[in-house]
Amino acid sequence: MTTIARADQWSRCHRAARTDGVSAALTELATAVLPGLLPCGPAGHAIVPTGIAAGAARVWADGVTVDRGAGVEKALGVVELPGGDVELLRHQVEPGANGFSPAERACWTLGLVWLRLGLSEELRETAMRYLNGRRTGNSTLLQQQMVKSTVADGLIEHLEVRAVLTGIGPGELPDTVLNHLHAQLTEADRALVKLLGASGYLAGGPGQVARVSELLAEAYCRPEV
């Protein structure tokens, strides 16, 4: 297995998240970092596009690679999203598997933050388009000061996360920092989704993307104890 960590890998994944959605960005990241593998988090959970769920012969369990047939797998559901559905599953890897590869894990975990940043930035753009198209009195919702403040708060989170990520290679940020970046993105998403009004509460739309983005962090981050 070769994993080549190149700066443009993150930018491709980040861009795919912004322009093409969760499924395309996950495919981009998984193909670059964990080709042919089913990426699973520390408790065995996977959130992957249908193609990866169907095509992976081996499982990557938070750094350890095993045969897919070796563990018990359970489908947990499918979420419909713009740009392609994702499947939720859990693959129970027998304890004691060895061959932990820190390099792959470092690439995957860093890429995931870039991916979620891209999704969150796109959510901000979607919210701005929505708000600009809605009126109150003789102005748009986007021009309401409370709304501008929320957009700016989201932007500040994005800028800080990006500032921390910029120029950073795989493995250079410890899990605690990565977890913090994920928490920042989750907070930004939650505030931005509110700006979409009830349209952000519909299945299959941008609110669902934000929910899946949050689930990605939950599935793949190692919780702090």
Add this chain to the structure above:
Amino acid sequence: MIQLDDRLLALRGQVREWGADFRALGLALDRDPELIREHFDLPAVRYLSTMGIPPEYGNVPIPIAGNRFYGTLALERAIIMEELSCADVGMLVASPGPLLAGVLIDLLADEQQKDWFYGRMLESPLWTFFALTEPDRGSDAGALSTTVVPATADRPALLSGAKRYVGNAARAQLGVVFARTSPGPLGINAVLVENPSTGFHAEALETIGLRGARISAITMEDVEIAPERFLGRHLSPSRRGMWAFVQTFNLLRPGVAAIALGIARAAHEYVITHRTSLRRDERDRLDLLARRIDGARRLVHLAAAAVDARTGDGYLASAAKVRAAQLAHDATQEACTFFGAGARLEHPVLDKLVRDARGMEFIEGTSNMQKLNLFQGLFTGKLDRDDPFRTAPLAVV
């Protein structure tokens, strides 16, 4: 300390008991919101199906500790809503009954309209709807554009336009639609509409959470409205339209806050039930959550008592709704952190609580709109700065 009296404590105890059925069915209903049709015989569903109908129209709810609770008071509703939402909010919002529309009827309808509406509700469990939000107008509801063209000598009044995100509309048999007869705030009217009606179409929208609410998109094209279906036709225009939905929302808002509170409590209880031993820091976090839930509950109850005393006093209710919606959000998110990696994938109930909590931001006005209302109350002096609970008669011991 502010306390509920024995009557209300008995109500709470009984509804909490009824809630066990709701909790057992919550996940199944989330998968299939139509499942509620098989459970009309549950005591809580039966109670909700007539909640809010005054006794003089023939409502005889089952007695609780020797009292009958008609659900006509915001404080009673807040207590009932918190308990049932804590059990399962999906079952609560899926249940048939007069709820939102009923409060408007109580406020606005003439005797004949009340007889008709309540009479139908007492015959069999029916869903009702309350259609205000439009595809292009949500928070700015006063600018709604659905029209009701007045009757002429040769045809009845005609209702046309679109509504969106309206709870239970697709399966409701009757409801109210806000529409305008002319521009400006005095041109808004509420009309009673039956489903099916020619030209009326409602379709459920798939949502992330609160799936039991079956929020729907409605289109109306020349739906005929008989003169007796104009609510408050005996009142002046200033008491019919916008005034009516503002008052209705004031009365309902403490109940919405209580629903959010119930979700927060459910998250807290889930952690207590499913984590047998807690580290010190975890216990502290959970205690803090309990204190926040308790504080929010006091505010909700006072807000309810305030609108019961004076319908116009909805400012405390705005404060309570913002606080409780945020709490539901925070509590459900916090609960996930007690269950390790992939908590929501492993605990469907927790996942559902998070999804349900998100919807509380929007029901009955977003946090921004509530904050603007609260500020207005403070700025205009309508919210008493020195004694904000002056009009909220709750027992203080």
